[in-house]
Amino acid sequence: MIPVRPIQARERRLPHQSFLPLSPHVLMARRPIVGGNWKCNPESMAKLDGLVENMNACDASKCDIYVCPSPLHVACVCSKVKAGINVCPQNCNFKGCGAYTGEVAVEQMKDLKIEWVLIGHSERREYFQESNDLLAEKMKLILDSGMKCVYAIGEKLPEREKGLESTMAVCIEQLEKVKGLLDPAKVVIAYEPVWAIGTGVTATAAQAQETHAEIRKWIAKNVSEECAAGIRIQYGGSANAKNAPELSACPDIDGFLVGGASLKPEFKDIVDAISSAKSA
Numbered sequence: 266m267i268p269v270r271p272i273q274a275r276e277r278r279l280p281h282q283s284f285l286p287l288s289p290h291v292l293m294a295r296r297p298i299v300g301g302n303w304k305c306n307p308e309s310m311a312k313l314d315g316l317v318e319n320m321n322a323c324d325a326s327k328c329d330i331y332v333c334p335s336p337l338h339v340a341c342v343c344s345k346v347k348a349g350i351n352v353c354p355q356n357c358n359f360k361g362c363g364a365y366t367g368e369v370a371v372e373q374m375k376d377l378k379i380e381w382v383l384i385g386h387s388e389r390r391e392y393f394q395e396s397n398d399l400l401a402e403k404m405k406l407i408l409d410s411g412m413k414c415v416y417a418i419g420e421k422l423p424e425r426e427k428g429l430e431s432t433m434a435v436c437i438e439q440l441e442k443v444k445g446l447l448d449p450a451k452v453v454i455a456y457e458p459v460w461a462i463g464t465g466v467t468a469t470a471a472q473a474q475e476t477h478a479e480i481r482k483w484i485a486k487n488v489s490e491e492c493a494a495g496i497r498i499q500y501g502g503s504a505n506a507k508n509a510p511e512l513s514a515c516p517d518i519d520g521f522l523v524g525g526a527s528l529k530p531e532f533k534d535i536v537d538a539i540s541s542a543k544s545a
């Protein structure tokens with residue numbers, strides 16, 4: 266089922282929705298979603314409890330929340346997070362159980378009652394040569410197994426410097442192979458400009474909003490208007506407690522995929538920022 270919340274009257278007039286017809290289908294509101302990607306952290310089990318505490322301190326009543334622990338910590342974190350905090354592994358293999366040394370399979374995740382998997386993170390694309398073809402295979406496997414998927418996309422600095430058209434060319438290339446799989450109830454897109462990841466340089470609210478709106482527009486044209494209106498698009502790239510309120514106010518930003526700040530207590534403030542912006 267598509268996560269919805271009641272429509273506020275003023276939302277019907279948001280300028281970004283002007284390219285979509287005002288039918289009840291496309292007027293569904295999107296429930297915010299925030300993920301904390303711990304990447305290859307922490308370095309010891311001793312530090313895991315503190316990070317879980319940060320997650321458990323979050324109010325999940327108005328926002329979907331997920332945490333992406335490193336593979337070795339996934340099972341332990343599953344047993345420690347409170348109800349309402351989803352565990353979302355940072356990757357899965359493309360085939361399932363079997364002779365795939367070093368990999369983790371969706372069946373193993375499902376056995377732990379895990380519902381979400383993150384794929385396509387730029388660090389996987391860059392350091393592990395994950396291609397759009399491979400990621401499309403992974404997404405199909407995840408969805409076929411009844412799980413849900415966070416799919417990360419985003420341009421590098423040279424493309425951003427050339428402008429929106431070149432930025433979108435990268436995003437479109439990354440979306441093209443999975444467009445037939447995009448389902449708002451099962452897929453969340455994480456737009457993460459690579460130049461903003463871990464750099465302390467955040468996309469401005471205007472840059473992020475413009476790109477999110479363009480991604481939505483592309484989905485409206487190439488998948489369906491209903492999908493474009495319902496699919497959630499998170500922003501990722503040096504998101505923190507300070508910049509979250511401004512980014513949260515952007516109509517096409519539905520949440521965040523947070524790296525560095527998810528290792529700190531301020532993660533909770535990011536969740537609060539988007540929760541209050543979208544329920545205002």
Ligand SMILES: O=C[C@H](O)COP(=O)(O)O
Binds near residue numbers: 502503504522524526
């Ligand atoms: O998955 C999270 C992103 O890579 C963002 O990381 P960051 O918040 O440290 O920039």
